[in-house]
Amino acid sequence: MHIFYTPDITSNQYTLNEEESRHCSKVLRLTVGDIIHLIDGKGGLYEAEITGMSKKNVQLTVIRKQTEFGKRNHYLHIAIAPTKNIDRIEWFLEKATEIGIDEITPIICDRSERKIVKEERLEKVITSAVKQSLTAYHPKLNTAISFMELMKQNSNGEKFIAHCIEGEKPFINQLTQTYQSYLILIGPEGDFTQTEVDIALQNGYKAVTLGSTRLRTETAALAACFEVNYINR
Secondary structure: OOEEEOOOOOOOEEEEOHHHHHHHHHHOOOOOOOEEEEEOOEOOEEEEEEEEEOOOOEEEEEEEEEOOOOOOOOEEEEEEOOOOOHHHHHHHHHHHHHHOOOEEEEEEOOOOOOOOOOHHHHHHHHHHHHHHHOOOEOOEEOOOEEHHHHHHOOOOOEEEEEOOOOOOOOEHHHOOOOOOEEEEEEOOOOOOOHHHHHHHHHOOOEEEEOOOOOOOHHHHHHHHHHHHHHHOO
C-alpha cells in the first residue's frame, strides 16, 4: 500500500505536490491507473486512482473515503524537554506517532541542555511516521516554550508531571480512563527541579511515577504514551 500525506485535500480531484509527485512517479514508478492511498492528518483515509501524470504533477481521482479512520477514545498531549542529542527526540516522535499521540510541546526547563529546537525537521519525522504506520491523524507539534510559559496556558482534562523526586506517587494507569484528555510533562536528563515540580502542583498538575527505574527522557515519554494508550484501548 502506497501512502501519501495530503493535508489540503478538499475534493475528489487532487494533484500531488511536486515532492510527492516525484516520489510517486520516479521512486515508486507508479503510472496512470494505479491505486494509491491518501491521509489528510485529520482522520480521513482516501483511496485514489492516478488519472494523469507529468514531470512535476500527478493527478488523482478519489474513489473511496473513510472518515475518523483509527480514531482513539482519548486525547494525549506530551510536553517534553528536548534532549541534548536531537536524534533521541526524533526517535520518540517516530515511535509515539506509531503508538498514538495527538500533540507534542517541547518545553525548555531549568536543567535543559538543549534550548533550541528546529520544528521543521521534527515535523518531517512525524509526517514520515504517519505515512509509515497508516495513521490518519497527524500529531500537532507546537513551538518550543519555557516551562513557565506552559504553566500559564489553560489546559482541559487531566494534567500530570512525571518526576523522580522521592515521595509517594501513583502510576499513570491508576489515574486514567477512556474519553479523557491528558497532558503529561516529561523533564530533561537531569529531571525537573523541586521548584518546577512545586509550581506544577500549584497549577493543578498531579505527580505520577513511571516505575522504579530511572528512564531516559525519550524512554519516559514513550512509556507514558504507551501507558495511556494501553489503558484506553
